[in-house]
Amino acid sequence: MTVRNLEHLFQPRAIALIGTGGDTDSLLLRNLVGAGFRGPVMPVMPGKRALHGVLCYPDVESLPMVPDLAVLDVPFNRVPDAIRALGEKGTRAAVLVGKPAPNLSPEDYRAQIQAVLDAAKPFLLRLLGPGCIDLTVPRTGVNASVAPFRPGAGRAALVTESAAVATRALDWCQSEGLGLSHLIHLGGAMDVDTGDVLDYLASDVHSRAILLYLEYIDDARKFMSAARRAARVKPVVVLKPRRGSKGAAEDAVYEAAFRRAGLVRVADLDELFNAVEILTSARKPGRQGPLAVLGNSRSLGLLAANELEAYGGTLEGLSEESSEGLALLARDPESTANPLDLGGDADADAYGKALDTLAGDKRIGGTLVINQPNELVDNTAIVDVLEAHARKSRRAVLAVWSGPRAGARGRERLKQTMPAFEGPEEAVRAYMRLVQYQRNQELLMETPTSMPEAFETDPESARLLISAALTAGRDQLNEYQAQQLLTAYEIPCVPSRRATTPEEAGREAAAMEGPLALKIMSPDIVHKSEVRGVALDLESPEAVVQEAHAMEARLRELYPDARVDGYLLQPMTPREGAFELCVAVMPGGRFGPVIRFGHGGTEAQVIADVAYGLPPLNMHLAREMMSQTRIYSMLASNRLRAADLDALALTLIKVSQMVIDFEAIESLEINPLWATAEGVVALDSRVVIRPPYTGDPARRLAIRPYPKELEEELNLPNGRRFLLRPILPEDEPALTKMVERTPPEQLRLRFFRTIRTLPHEMAARLTQIDYDREMALAVTDPGLPGQVELWGVVRISADPDNETAEYAIMVDNNVTGMGLGPLLMRRIVEYARQRGIREVYGEVLRENRPMLRINEAMGFTVKTSVDDPNVMHVTLRLDGNGDDTAG
Structure with missing residues (x-):
């Protein structure tokens, strides 16, 4: 399943409560009715006329209207019958509060779960649970919860597999006065799982950030695809408990997966909850800039500096003008400008001067303002100054109003405009998560370099x-x-x-x-x-x-x-100046095979300097993976003992391709792999094999690899030779060049607006695609990606349900008249049909007659858009339920 019918789960118009009238039902009903839900709440309680003054119904059939959502609190062996009755009524989502009895055998447990899934399947009825204790959407008044209180409306969604974490989150919201856009307890995740919810929340405009508490991932491919999509549009913060030394390797694989998807991992629940404030209220930090720390306590400033260094941040880098200006404001002329100690009697004027000094410094990443409230000054006036500065600042501003009681009132007020914390350590950790998120976004958007050489596999x-x-x-x-x-x-x-x-x-x-x-x-x-x-x-x-x-x-x-x-x-190989490294492949559990890189030799296990990455790899990903190790700094910066980093990255890519090609390779180790300025050489290797699985070998990978089977040589009648292939991240510069050499009028027909060039962020999104969700076929000259021209691109982007897909096409003016436009359209429609997509559609300007002629020739239905008479909406059914004459 995907996001199908999830709108009935999170945005129902009517809710039914199916129960027996016990204490849990009473609490559920009070919460459902008392949270401001605008639609009817209809209890189905056989033998009861009313519960808490709300009319009860004897069965589902007697309900006066269709409930979009049903909350079930009945013995689990009765759930299948209830689901069938609800499905026949028209219900499309259900929350299962109960779960199978704890004393069941594993076989009986699975049988009960399967019986419920079988009952729901004919109706495409989505199931949250079993054992779900909380589904809360404060904005719409949905509160299917057994908790005694509920959060207010906020801008971050919390998704958790743990009931205890859900309860802790509610307590935290209550004590901090903060809200959530959604609180979703997945329970047993028999149907709706983390991947489904990520897909839904990625498109939810009311959720500016997503917080995840995970203990396991069942479908790694689905999770990675959904997580990568969500992390591209909003911060996704994940807490997964570490398992100690015994689970270190498994934990490192999860770390690599989260990093690859662009997620920010935190260490504990306090960090997870603090992320709500920092990610939904703070502005972005400056790129690679220092954090400016100022306040009325030298000690608290030093604690902030220590924590910043521990998390990889920096205080260094203020402009000379800022440093000189801050030095004049320091209580002690001998102290540093960052962190700046204004003295215990610093008033609003002192804080204002310091903040004004920093206001014009474009180098800083953010500002942390610390105040230990005291009776010597007007603390309210300091809050006024800080709020005014935060509203004008283009960088992140954070506050520490210290003390559980002394700073409580100031923090409560400051939280209306900025993240505010009790201690400097938690403030710095929260800030560094914001920095980490921005770095992740930059890494996700970074253009990989072309491979230094072509390599031919056998x-x-x-x-x-x-x-x-x-x-x-x-x-x-x-x-x-x-x-x-x-x-x-x-x-x-x-x-x-x-x-x-x-x-x-x-x-x-x-x-x-x-x-x-x-x-x-x-x-x-x-x-x-x-x-x-x-x-x-x-x-x-x-x-x-x-x-x-x-x-x-x-x-x-x-x-x-x-x-x-x-x-x-x-023959003995000279080893003067060679680095001993190790490249390996290991089973990564649910994530499939994982690549490992690090220090090699006989002491590799003792040194324990390794990094992990998920295949497939490109030059950028391989370099980023190597940079996670301690030895990388020696490989990259040692002038007297250099290593060929391109050769190392290329070796990782070759191993990655080997793993993609052969599922029979269970593990592989090259140790040592010698690396010098002249290249690399494998001295010793070990390969463990096993009979391959049946079915699609690529399914064992957490990330779908480049679909090489779609490559096609094009030999045109005029003698021109092209390669038709899926687009690659390395194609970004060529795509940008193609746009820049395209006439403005043609660009307007393609993008519906006037553009001169593609911004890097847009070009990166168009070339760094998830082959599980979308496809872009590019026409290029033969040669290495990143080193050849691009002459045309056609793409489809499917909805998460793989039901419909929108197409877009662009052909370079220099190759028009060669038939590439119709050819690209035929190929992308063929691909969509093979994927099982039911409908391909597009938006075409009415004046774009060449494109409309291609649409009509292929059997697209052409209608005027209901939103704009100048735009034509074109559709092609691929499932036989409509005109489909494309051949």
């Missing part, structure tokens, strides 16, 4: 290699086979020769030059160091034979049942 050789190993009953490749696999994806490896016996190893050594390295190959040994299975600097064939026998003897002694696949001989 998936057929890799497939034969893996198939042969699986047919032989093996669960991993030996090192020689692993090296062949890497070579098939153009990952540089040390040249190797394979031998099956010590004597054969000696003969191979005789044909090689220089000192050699010898490695034993055994599928039963993870780390060769356990049996001293690597020998270096062997100068003669005799030394090779002797060491091979010694290795096998040690192996037999320590692991008598271990198998020996043979020996690998490699």
